[in-house]
Amino acid sequence: MIGQAAEPLPAPEEPGFGAFFDRFAGARVVLLGECSHGTAEFYRARAAITRRLIEAHGFTIVAVEADWPDAAAIDRQLRGRPPEPDGEAPFRRFPTWMWRNTDVAAFLGWLRGWNTGREPGAQAGFYGLDLYNLSASVEAVLRYLDRVDPEAAAVARERYGCLMPWMDEPQDYGRMALSRGYAPCEEGAVETLRDLLEKRRDYAGAGGESYLDAAASARLVKNAEEYYRLMYYGGARSWNLRDTHMFETLCALLEAKGPQSRAVVWAHNSHIGDASRTDMGRERGELNIGQLCRERFGQDAALIGFGTHTGTVACATDWDEPMQVKRVNPSRPDSYEWLAHESGLGRFLLDLREGRLPPALREALMEERLERFIGVIYRPETERWSHYSACTLPEQFDAYVWFDETTAVTPLPGPEEAGPEETFPTGL
Structure with a gap:
C-alpha cells in the first residue's frame, strides 16, 4: 500500500528534489531528521530541502544538532564576520564525521555563496542547538x-x-557534585546568564549578533552544568534537559531574528520526531525538540523523518573509538522500515498528515511497530535491543523520506580530539 501512496523522489542532487517539500514552506519551523548520524543521503537530502526553503521561501535560520560554539565559528565565515581571536577550530571533538564531512562542506560552501553580497538581515545563519563544548x-x-x-x-x-x-x-564535575550531594557551580552559571539577559538593552550597541552569541553561550554553560550532574542519575532527566535546551535555543533564535523569521532544524529522528508518539515518551518519560515544537507552534511545525533499509554507515563501536564504515543490517520484518522496503521504491516521500493518506494505509501504519535509530555508535550484533524502538509513525512525523539503500558519509581529513561521553551509550 505504501508504494501506491508514496511519491517517488529524484536523487537529492537533481534540481527538482527540493520542490517536493514546498508543501511545508508555510511552517515556522521545518525539522529534518535522519535515522543515523553517518549517512550521506540524509545530509544531501536535508541540504537540498534547506536550499529550496532558503532560496524560494525566505528561511534564514539553519539550526543543527551541534554545539553552539563550533557552529558559531562556521557562521562567522559564512556571513563574512571576522573570526574570534584565539577561538578553537570547530568540530574537532568526537564524533568529527558528523559535521566534518564532504556533504556538510558542500552545503556550507553553497550557503556562503548565497550570503555573499546580501545585507545581514537577508543572510541565512548556521547555528548549533546542542549543549556541549x-x-x-x-x-x-x-x-x-x-x-x-x-x-x-x-x-x-x-x-x-x-x-x-x-x-x-x-x-x-557531575561525578563530584553527585558524591558531595550538592551543585557547587550552579549558582554562578545561573547568575551569569541572568545578568546577561537583564542587560540586553544596555549591550545593544555592541552588536546584536555578538550579544546573541554570548547569551546562547551563557545559556549553554548554565544548562551544561546541570546536564553533567543529571547524567549520573539515569532516567529521562538528562535527555529532557538536553532537548529542552535545544528547543529554548531555537526559540531564542526565532525571537532574535523577528516575528517573520523561519528555521530549518537538522537533527536525529530521535530528537525531531514527536517523542510522545513513541516509547521514548510512553515508556521512558522522555520528550524532545519535535514534541516541544508541536506544542508551541502546532501546525506551524513540520516534522520530517528519514529512513533506510540497508547500506553502509559511518559510525563507531564505542565512544571515542575510531570511525568505521559498517554494513547496516537489513531492516526487521516487524519494523516500519520493512514496510517501506516492501514498497519496491528506491526513494520516496510519504505525506503522513491527516487526510493525505488513504484511510486503509493510515489505519495500517497507526499500528505500533519498531523503528530503527542509529546514532554515532552502531552495534549490528545487538541491533534489536540497542537500535530499535516502538513508534506510531503517522503521529511521530508529518512526513517520511525513504532511501532504500544508503552510503556512509565521507569524513574530511583532520585530527580528532577525545570527547566526554555526553550521549553515551546510544550516541543519539
Missing part, C-alpha cells in the same frame, strides 16, 4: 564581556572559576 562557551561569554563590560567580565570570571578545573572532563 562547555569550555568554548565559557570563553565566548568572557570574551564578549571583556569587550562590552569589563566589570561584568570580572564578576563572570569569578563565578565561572568554580567550573574551570573541570573544563577538559566536565563529566567528572
Whole structure:
C-alpha cells in the first residue's frame, strides 16, 4: 500500500528534489531528521530541502544538532564576520564525521555563496542547538564581556572559576557534585546568564549578533552544568534537559531574528520526531525538540523523518573509538522500515498528515511497530535491543523520506580530539 501512496523522489542532487517539500514552506519551523548520524543521503537530502526553503521561501535560520560554539565559528565565515581571536577550530571533538564531512562542506560552501553580497538581515545563519563544548562557551561569554563590560567580565570570571578545573572532563564535575550531594557551580552559571539577559538593552550597541552569541553561550554553560550532574542519575532527566535546551535555543533564535523569521532544524529522528508518539515518551518519560515544537507552534511545525533499509554507515563501536564504515543490517520484518522496503521504491516521500493518506494505509501504519535509530555508535550484533524502538509513525512525523539503500558519509581529513561521553551509550 505504501508504494501506491508514496511519491517517488529524484536523487537529492537533481534540481527538482527540493520542490517536493514546498508543501511545508508555510511552517515556522521545518525539522529534518535522519535515522543515523553517518549517512550521506540524509545530509544531501536535508541540504537540498534547506536550499529550496532558503532560496524560494525566505528561511534564514539553519539550526543543527551541534554545539553552539563550533557552529558559531562556521557562521562567522559564512556571513563574512571576522573570526574570534584565539577561538578553537570547530568540530574537532568526537564524533568529527558528523559535521566534518564532504556533504556538510558542500552545503556550507553553497550557503556562503548565497550570503555573499546580501545585507545581514537577508543572510541565512548556521547555528548549533546542542549543549556541549562547555569550555568554548565559557570563553565566548568572557570574551564578549571583556569587550562590552569589563566589570561584568570580572564578576563572570569569578563565578565561572568554580567550573574551570573541570573544563577538559566536565563529566567528572557531575561525578563530584553527585558524591558531595550538592551543585557547587550552579549558582554562578545561573547568575551569569541572568545578568546577561537583564542587560540586553544596555549591550545593544555592541552588536546584536555578538550579544546573541554570548547569551546562547551563557545559556549553554548554565544548562551544561546541570546536564553533567543529571547524567549520573539515569532516567529521562538528562535527555529532557538536553532537548529542552535545544528547543529554548531555537526559540531564542526565532525571537532574535523577528516575528517573520523561519528555521530549518537538522537533527536525529530521535530528537525531531514527536517523542510522545513513541516509547521514548510512553515508556521512558522522555520528550524532545519535535514534541516541544508541536506544542508551541502546532501546525506551524513540520516534522520530517528519514529512513533506510540497508547500506553502509559511518559510525563507531564505542565512544571515542575510531570511525568505521559498517554494513547496516537489513531492516526487521516487524519494523516500519520493512514496510517501506516492501514498497519496491528506491526513494520516496510519504505525506503522513491527516487526510493525505488513504484511510486503509493510515489505519495500517497507526499500528505500533519498531523503528530503527542509529546514532554515532552502531552495534549490528545487538541491533534489536540497542537500535530499535516502538513508534506510531503517522503521529511521530508529518512526513517520511525513504532511501532504500544508503552510503556512509565521507569524513574530511583532520585530527580528532577525545570527547566526554555526553550521549553515551546510544550516541543519539
